[in-house]
Amino acid sequence: MTTVLETIEGGTRYLEKRGIEDARRNMQMLVAHQLGCTRMDLYTQFDRPMQESELSPLRGALKKRCEGIPLQHLLGRVWFHKHEFKTDARALIPRPETEELAEWLLTWELPENQRLLDIGCGSGVLGLTLAAARPGWDVTLADVSPDALALATENAAALEITNASFLESDLFSAIDGTFDGIVANLPYVPESERATMAREVLHDPALALFSGADGLDLIRRFIPQTFQHLNPGGWLVLEIGHDQASQVAGFLQASGFAEIEVKPDLSGIARFPFARRPL
Numbered sequence: 001m002t003t004v005l006e007t008i009e010g011g012t013r014y015l016e017k018r019g020i021e022d023a024r025r026n027m028q029m030l031v032a033h034q035l036g037c038t039r040m041d042l043y044t045q046f047d048r049p050m051q052e053s054e055l056s057p058l059r060g061a062l063k064k065r066c067e068g069i070p071l072q073h074l075l076g077r078v079w080f081h082k083h084e085f086k087t088d089a090r091a092l093i094p095r096p097e098t099e100e101l102a103e104w105l106l107t108w109e110l111p112e113n114q115r116l117l118d119i120g121c122g123s124g125v126l127g128l129t130l131a132a133a134r135p136g137w138d139v140t141l142a143d144v145s146p147d148a149l150a151l152a153t154e155n156a157a158a159l160e161i162t163n164a165s166f167l168e169s170d171l172f173s174a175i176d177g178t179f180d181g182i183v184a185n186l187p188y189v190p191e192s193e194r195a196t197m198a199r200e201v202l203h204d205p206a207l208a209l210f211s212g213a214d215g216l217d218l219i220r221r222f223i224p225q226t227f228q229h230l231n232p233g234g235w236l237v238l239e240i241g242h243d244q245a246s247q248v249a250g251f252l253q254a255s256g257f258a259e260i261e262v263k264p265d266l267s268g269i270a271r272f273p274f275a276r277r278p279l
Contacts, residue, residue, distance in 0.1 A: 002055065003060050005046035007031060011062055018066040026071050027062075033056050033075050068199035080125040083132060084191065085155050090147040091122035092208040097265050101239055101272055103128045105183070108260040112136035117229070119171060119184040119222070120144075122208060124152030124164075126183055131156075131164040140179075142169040145207055171222055178231045186222060190215040215241050216248070223251045230277040238273045245270035 002010075008027050015023035025039075032039045033052055050058075061074050070093055072078045078087045080094045081102050087093055102125070114137045118127030120143035131139040141164055143149050149166050157162050169175050189197075189209045201209070210220040219240065228234050236257070240248050245262045252260045257275035265271035 001049040004031065004035075004048045004050060005043060007050050007055070007058070008042070014062060015065065020065060023104070026065060029071060029075060030058060030061050030065070034061070049113065054064075065116060068203065070200045071205050073203060078125075081129045081133075083129065083159055085123055085125050085128075086151065086158065087123055088151065089203060089205070090151045091145070092204045094123065094125045094184075097271055098126055098239055100183070100265050103184070104272065105130060105237065106133050110134075110181075113203070114138070114180045115130055115178075115183045115231075117142065117175070117179045119169075119182060120186045120208075120218075121152050121166075122148050122185070122243060124155045126185060128152070128156055128161055128164060130183070131161050132159060135163055137163060137278055139164045140175075141165070142167045142175060143171045143207065144168070148205070159243065169274070171218070172225045172229055175229065178229050178234070180231055180234050182230060182234070182236045184222065184226075184236075186218045187211040187246060188215045188219060188239075188241040190241075214247075216244060216251075219244075219248060220251060221258075223248075224255045227255050227257065227277055232277055232279045235274065235276045237269060240273060242269045242271070245273065248273050 008031055012024045013262055015026055020026055028039050028042060031173055034057060065071060070247040072087050072093045073089060076086060077084050078094055080099055116130060116139045118141045121127050121143045124141055127139050127141040131137060141152055146168055153166050167174055172179050177242060187209050188211055193208050194210060249260050249262060252275045255271055258278045259276040261274050263269040263272040263274060
């Protein structure tokens with residue numbers, strides 16, 4: 001009978017031959033998911049025999065992974081900051097850069113009664129992380145996709161978050177009032193890059209990835225509208241593409257924003273524009 005360790009090693013070789021990056025970690029995660037344990041727990045179970053009832057669905061998952069189905073979709077969940085979120089094809093798989101953004105925002109000293117808007121919320125990881133960490137905030141999560149909003153709502157319920165509300169809106173089309181802060185991780189990939197993107201990435205909704213020839217169509221629309229929906233002194237933070245900082249800073253300046261800066265991510269890429277509506 002095949003042991004846990006033999007299963008991991010065999011599956012790793014299978015994934016490597018089919019060009020899957022980080023094959024051993026992928027296989028460990030799939031086995032842990034099948035056994036209902038953590039990846040670290042596997043180290044204490046290497047000699048445990050695996051039953052056919054466990055191996056059969058694992059073979060199916062391996063086949064799908066080799067077909068380019070993202071690991072996160074096969075697992076159905078992803079860790080982001082301090083929480084586990086449900087993830088599937090309804091919304092963008094959370095990226096490490098977005099987690100950096102959330103963690104940076106949580107270092108700020110802000111009042112306990114902030115009214116916050118997360119535009120293009122997707123699965124809700126950004127807005128819900130902020131809502132969970134700051135229970136005194138009133139957080140609105142908005143997205144044009146009803147499927148993404150459904151996923152975000154499911155995540156809020158699973159995390160028992162009560163200070164978040166949800167709204168289907170094309171940017172600000174259905175949003176009234178003003179906010180103390182607005183965060184947004186909008187689509188920013190140029191359409192020209194579609195043909196060269198990894199097949200795993202293309203399992204994300206195209207609506208959450210692409211935004212015109214230069215990737216800035218949506219951000220170009222969004223920034224002028226944002227100014228009108230911020231309270232005086234209110235702040236805006238975005239996540240953008242690796243070569244878009246100067247253009248986005250120009251949009252912010254042209255729209256009347258002040259205190260404009262672009263914070264780099266951990267790789268040194270200018271990734272997170274910050275701006276404030278003047279008092």
